[in-house]
Amino acid sequence: MSSTPAGPTPAKGGPIRSICCLGAGYVGGPTMAVIADHCPAIQVTVVDLNEARIAAWNDQDLACLPVYEPGLDAVVGRCRGRNLHFTTAVEAAIASADMVFLSVNTPTKTRGIGAGQASDLRWIEASARQVAACAQGHTIVVEKSTLPVRTAETVKAILTAAQGAGGQKTFSVLSNPEFLAEGTAISDLEKPDRVLIGGEEPEAIDALAAIYGHWVPAERILRTNLWSSELSKLTANAFLAQRISSINAIGALCEATGADVREVAKAIGSDSRIGSKFLSAGPGFGGSCFQKDILNLVYLCGHYGLQEVANYWQQVVELNSWQQHRIANLVVRSLFGTVTGKRLAVLGFAFKGDTNDTRESPAIRICLDLIEEGAHLAIYDPKVASAQITADLGQAEAGQDQGPPQPGQGEGRWQLAPSAREAASGADAVLILTEWREFQQIDWAGLAASMRQPAWLFDGRAIADTAAARAAGLNVWTVGEG
Numbered sequence: 001m002s003s004t005p006a007g008p009t010p011a012k013g014g015p016i017r018s019i020c021c022l023g024a025g026y027v028g029g030p031t032m033a034v035i036a037d038h039c040p041a042i043q044v045t046v047v048d049l050n051e052a053r054i055a056a057w058n059d060q061d062l063a064c065l066p067v068y069e070p071g072l073d074a075v076v077g078r079c080r081g082r083n084l085h086f087t088t089a090v091e092a093a094i095a096s097a098d099m100v101f102l103s104v105n106t107p108t109k110t111r112g113i114g115a116g117q118a119s120d121l122r123w124i125e126a127s128a129r130q131v132a133a134c135a136q137g138h139t140i141v142v143e144k145s146t147l148p149v150r151t152a153e154t155v156k157a158i159l160t161a162a163q164g165a166g167g168q169k170t171f172s173v174l175s176n177p178e179f180l181a182e183g184t185a186i187s188d189l190e191k192p193d194r195v196l197i198g199g200e201e202p203e204a205i206d207a208l209a210a211i212y213g214h215w216v217p218a219e220r221i222l223r224t225n226l227w228s229s230e231l232s233k234l235t236a237n238a239f240l241a242q243r244i245s246s247i248n249a250i251g252a253l254c255e256a257t258g259a260d261v262r263e264v265a266k267a268i269g270s271d272s273r274i275g276s277k278f279l280s281a282g283p284g285f286g287g288s289c290f291q292k293d294i295l296n297l298v299y300l301c302g303h304y305g306l307q308e309v310a311n312y313w314q315q316v317v318e319l320n321s322w323q324q325h326r327i328a329n330l331v332v333r334s335l336f337g338t339v340t341g342k343r344l345a346v347l348g349f350a351f352k353g354d355t356n357d358t359r360e361s362p363a364i365r366i367c368l369d370l371i372e373e374g375a376h377l378a379i380y381d382p383k384v385a386s387a388q389i390t391a392d393l394g395q396a397e398a399g400q401d402q403g404p405p406q407p408g409q410g411e412g413r414w415q416l417a418p419s420a421r422e423a424a425s426g427a428d429a430v431l432i433l434t435e436w437r438e439f440q441q442i443d444w445a446g447l448a449a450s451m452r453q454p455a456w457l458f459d460g461r462a463i464a465d466t467a468a469a470r471a472a473g474l475n476v477w478t479v480g481e482g
């Protein structure tokens, strides 16, 4: 376990010498690694309650870090043990920090008031209480987690209660939401479109801006009030997700009418008012954030009596689920109305390429629908392990291959395959669900030869060499192509 720097924190307004981050997840780990890389004079300590996660961050083998992000291993390799530390010693790290980032999970509530929509704030409250109890001197507390607008009020109330009359400990609260995208986290952190800092105390805002100022141009550091900052993060995710649901809606219409969604996307994306990014039709959005943040927005709108606004955003989520069920349904329909006992190769399980994260991955819902129909799935993903798929599908991996499928045989099941080629062997169809680059280079002639005919390619990401697949004798469906 790495040590943390000792000593009380300096008075208000002093330079930041020591940072603590609560939460060593997909955001806390990469964000702090990049800060440590650019600010060698600041000691950065990332803490987590999860011992296994911290042990993985400290693993000598950089291939074993708990988060896979291109370039992350190099940054951690440069800084770890120098001014970047990972530890479970939460209290000591808070006590010696001038600035504490709260980067804990804020999932959707599963029970009680607002279940299914509101954010579960138990981890943010617990971490605020921990900071209140352990901090010394003046501490700037930075909300890095994505939070409902006005959460800073709660955080401030908890911290203020701990301040005491003697003024031995004091706090400033800032909102600094993270806009990184998984898969490109390091480059997003290195060259952010903007850094957003919301707060009320100019000194605290300046202190955080000075940290980012080590590598982010001043004009990209935006300052707002606390509530605008909190709401901007939910709004950004809602707008991004809305583009995906919009293009998927048009993609379905393209399939029905003979239009091609990629041509439509290019045509509309050339309009500078619309822009070309985030216009790829696919199996819908996934990841830990989009759905959770829109549902949170829906809940907040309802809470403030804006039911029409709530309904508007709710539809973005509904369309996303519909798209995933639609893809599963068309696979079943195309395979003569039944997939029971049929082997189907699923290529990609992560919610997007270049990440090992499967949270809310579209592949989960599609695989569950196909398993429900009795399919035998052979799943290959270059970065997702069997235990993760077991957790996501709520079903353990089937035993060794039980031979060729028998008509009408048995329950749906899944197995991990070591490669795309082996997943497809004996399969009636290949489904591409994640845009891993290696799927663009599949040798369709070789793969098709090992499949049971007539065989299908369902390209849910529109990345495959479909001309080669057709030439190899496969029937091809590409998302959004009429």
Ligand SMILES: NC(=O)c1ccc[n+]([C@@H]2O[C@H](COP(=O)([O-])OP(=O)(O)OC[C@H]3O[C@@H](n4cnc5c(N)ncnc54)[C@H](O)[C@@H]3O)[C@@H](O)[C@H]2O)c1
Binding pocket: 022, 023, 024, 025, 026, 027, 028, 047, 048, 049, 050, 053, 090, 103, 104, 105, 106, 123, 126, 127, 130, 144, 145, 146, 147, 178, 179, 180, 181, 182, 288, 289
């Ligand atoms: N993943 C993303 O792409 C992304 C992007 C932007 C913002 N966010 C937001 O950032 C926040 C964190 O997301 P994440 O993906 O890193 O989550 P995560 O689940 O990967 O990591 C959160 C970590 O916090 C730890 N934790 C919880 N309570 C703690 C406590 N009291 N003390 C110490 N550690 C504690 C958990 O053990 C967990 O390891 C969320 O609010 C999320 O919405 C995520």
